[in-house]
Amino acid sequence: MTDNTDILSIRNVFKVFGEDPDTAMKMLDNGATKDEIFEKTGQTVGVFDASFSVKKGEIFVIMGLSGSGKSTMVRLLNRLIEPTSGTIELNGKDITVLGDADLLDVRRKEMSMVFQSFALMPHMTVLENAAFGLEISGVDTKERNKRAQEALDQVGLGEHGSSYPHQLSGGMQQRVGLARALTNDPTILLMDEAFSALDPLIRYEMQGELIRLQKEQERTIIFISHDLDEAIRIGDRIAIMEGGRVVQIGTPEEIMRNPADDYVETFFKGVDVSKLLKAGDVASQESSAKVLINGTMNLFTQSDKHQFGYLIDGDDKLQGVIPMEGIDTTTASVDALMGQQIDGHGLIYSDAPLKDALKQVAQSDYPVPVVERNGTFRGVISKDLMLQTLSHS
Ligand SMILES: Nc1ncnc2c1ncn2[C@@H]1O[C@H](COP(=O)(O)OP(=O)(O)O)[C@@H](O)[C@H]1O
Ligand SMILES: [Mg+2]
Incomplete structure (x- = not known):
């Protein structure tokens, strides 16, 4: 599936939330912890010195407890959040230096995002909802309906284009969100806890759907989850975050066999290795x-x-x-x-x-x-x- 090329490389990325990130960065340089910085300056270190690469065609899962920096990380990747420092290379090109127009272009063509809960417009049909992103991008009606229909077909909603959101189940509505992200045929799909609000059965079904989609289209998927079963099921590799840091990256089995620290080990405690490992x-x-x-x-x-x-x-x-x-x-x-x-x-x-x-x-x-x-x-x-x-x- 992966051809081993790095599609996205993150190097020494920091994100400090607050008015005076320079001071916080200096304190970090001098060895201050996230907690010390918050106490002294009131600023929050969201991501601390992250460096890793995502391979073309893999499902890369970012996992960690609530508040560990997962959402910040994924938003840094397409600069919905601006990094305080560090570089983010997409196909070898640093996107932290792009101007607004180029950045918009990257978000449209290269990286689409699916959120946990996103608003479907109640007065718009499923097809119109799926096409909504394209409409904002100024794609003409005929073209956007064609692409939206293709995306709906891909997520199994091809027959529901003329329905309205309230006529769909929660799981189907989430598929519309996925379809909307797919209309751009993005190289990279960023998914922030996209399935977390779904009930277990539908969630399981969506995970399967995602694995299938990824196999068929060889898209790169960066998937945020706080759920280990989900991470292991869909992840080619998992990055584990703790307090803003990436503490370990590896295949599920690598991490399971060799947890980097107690935090990681706790995550994997109670996992039935005999069921998960092949x-x-x-x-x-x-x-x-x-x-x-x-x-x-x-x-x-x-x-x-x-x-x-x-x-x-x-x-x-x-x-x-x-x-x-x-x-x-x-x-x-x-x-x-x-x-x-x-x-x-x-x-x-x-x-x-x-x-x-x-x-x-x-x-x-x-x-x-x-x-x-x-x-x-x-x-x-x-x-x-x-x-x-x-x-x-
Ligand atoms: N806009 C913001 N302003 C201030 N602090 C933030 C902001 N967004 C996130 N944080 C803080 O950054 C840390 C990481 O948050 P987040 O990335 O949302 O974690 P996760 O997605 O893993 O739950 C938390 O301490 C959170 O409170
Ligand atoms: Mg989050």
């Missing part, structure tokens, strides 16, 4: 030794144990699981190895929840190989690895 997230090749056999196939063995080998062909496909006892890899041939393989060995698909792999790993005599749906070898899960992973929760 077998492929856990499968390890790290501790494995790789030997080339007859110049054609690779044999992976766990370097600490060497009890079982996993024969992988030139296309990275798993060909067999082999008990290594009595086998000399320097002289063994592929044919001989294949003759030794365990018949009907088990395997786990990489997209299976870890939970579903538990029993299989527990009952297997060998670390169970994990493969993608197309057969590509991802690694193995041993009993030790399974226990280690689960004991982190």
Whole structure:
């Protein structure tokens, strides 16, 4: 999904709310805390020295408790809030220096925002509401209706264009908000707790919708949430904010396994790792030794144990699981190895929840190989690895 290019890079961004940010910035330089600054100057540090990059095509979730600076952060990204200092680069260009006209252009074409609650105009139809942003931008009626209809189609409201907002459920109204943001076909979608007001079922459905939309269109989405389940479900990566700082950035599993501090750990406490992690997230090749056999196939063995080998062909496909006892890899041939393989060995698909792999790993005599749906070898899960992973929760 992501092609690993940074689309947005934030460097040393600060936001101080108040009359005299210079004084607050000096105090920050001298090591003062957010609380000290508030006590002495009455000013609030909204975001403190944030630096991170968002990759093209990813869903990047910003998570944190209320007041941690999430909304400030996302508004800094399109300069609805002006940074006190720092740079914000969109495709390598610093947008903190843009004039009003250029900035407006960026907001129209590059970054659209969806808010938690936004006003639908009660006297306007769903189509007109979806087209509203375009109307403000001066797009003519025919064009804006066409684009609004496309956006409504995308969010599953294609048939409801002539309805009025009061005829829609809360979830459907929120979809109109999403459609409005999509009419610009923005490169980046900024969503500030966009689903937080929805009831759980509709919320879940919207999360699925967003994942689908993102897959189809490869849009970059920056999604604010204070809900961990939501963050883990939709986030390719999560940034965790605490008191204006970004304290950790990583994939859900990276953060879960290695929380940066107690605050992060508290967030992840009680999360059922076995449900959230996929077998492929856990499968390890790290501790494995790789030997080339007859110049054609690779044999992976766990370097600490060497009890079982996993024969992988030139296309990275798993060909067999082999008990290594009595086998000399320097002289063994592929044919001989294949003759030794365990018949009907088990395997786990990489997209299976870890939970579903538990029993299989527990009952297997060998670390169970994990493969993608197309057969590509991802690694193995041993009993030790399974226990280690689960004991982190
Ligand atoms: N316009 C503002 N003026 C003064 N302080 C603000 C303003 N907006 C936000 N803050 C303060 O900045 C901090 C971060 O707020 P916010 O970004 O809204 O947090 P979150 O979205 O994580 O709940 C809070 O302490 C909040 O009170
Ligand atoms: Mg907020």
